[in-house]
Amino acid sequence: MPAVVLVGPMGAGKSTVGALLASRLGLALRDTDDDIAAAAGKSVQDIFVDEGEEHFRAVEAEAVAAALAEHDGVVSLGGGAVLADQTRILLKEHTVVYLRVGVADAVKRVGLGSGRPLLLGNVRGRIKALLEERAPIYESVATLTVDTDSRSADDVAAEIATALTTTEQK
Numbered sequence: 821m822p823a824v825v826l827v828g829p830m831g832a833g834k835s836t837v838g839a840l841l842a843s844r845l846g847l848a849l850r851d852t853d854d855d856i857a858a859a860a861g862k863s864v865q866d867i868f869v870d871e872g873e874e875h876f877r878a879v880e881a882e883a884v885a886a887a888l889a890e891h892d893g894v895v896s897l898g899g900g901a902v903l904a905d906q907t908r909i910l911l912k913e914h915t916v917v918y919l920r921v922g923v924a925d926a927v928k929r930v931g932l933g934s935g936r937p938l939l940l941g942n943v944r945g946r947i948k949a950l951l952e953e954r955a956p957i958y959e960s961v962a963t964l965t966v967d968t969d970s971r972s973a974d975d976v977a978a979e980i981a982t983a984l985t986t987t988e989q990k
């Protein structure tokens with residue numbers, strides 16, 4: 821079972837904090853976006869363009885199930901992984917950290933010229949809508965919420981590492 825699963829929107833820092841946290845804990849990181857891209861032989865962005873979001877979500881649900889079943893380290897999920905019923909049910913058995921981020925920091929981090937498929941056209945507006953729509957879903961699956969605004973990724977990783985080693989986990 822993973823030591824911890826990171827969830828949150830694009831720009832929350834799941835991949836970046838995940839790598840720093842894994843290194844602090846002496847564990848490996850598994851990032852489901854990377855698993856999906858490696859299996860498909862193309863980027864997540866290209867999968868969205870070529871096969872569409874519905875196909876991506878189906879592949880993502882299976883990639884998440886595999887990572888949760890197989891990986892003993894840190895697992896970073898894609899920003900929309902929690903939209904799948906199956907994933908939310910599986911997450912009930914896990915230690916799940918929600919990396920919270922506000923609109924301003926998320927926009928700065930993903931960049932206004934973001935190539936992320938769901939942000940095309942209007943990065944700030946799309947991020948604001950996604951954060952509002954999804955915040956209750958992230959909160960519902962999280963066992964711990966960590967605010968990342970105006971903090972370095974390493975500071976966030978340190979807080980999570982301390983929380984994991986000082987509280988009883990699932």
Ligand SMILES: Nc1ncnc2c1ncn2[C@@H]1O[C@H](COP(=O)(O)OP(=O)(O)OP(=O)(O)O)[C@@H](O)[C@H]1O
Binds near residue numbers: 830833837973
């Ligand atoms: N706490 C932070 N402070 C400043 N920059 C950060 C922080 N966390 C991440 N970043 C930067 O923000 C960008 C996005 O981070 P990252 O790719 O880790 O986000 P993500 O949550 O994995 O997003 P996605 O859902 O798109 O995979 C990266 O350039 C990263 O270096």
Ligand SMILES: O=C(O)C1=C[C@@H](O)[C@@H](O)[C@H](O)C1
Binds near residue numbers: 830937938
């Ligand atoms: O928030 C989202 O829906 C996404 C986040 C990324 O991690 C990728 O999984 C993809 O760009 C979709």
Ligand SMILES: [Mg+2]
Binds near residue numbers: 835836853
């Ligand atoms: Mg990521």
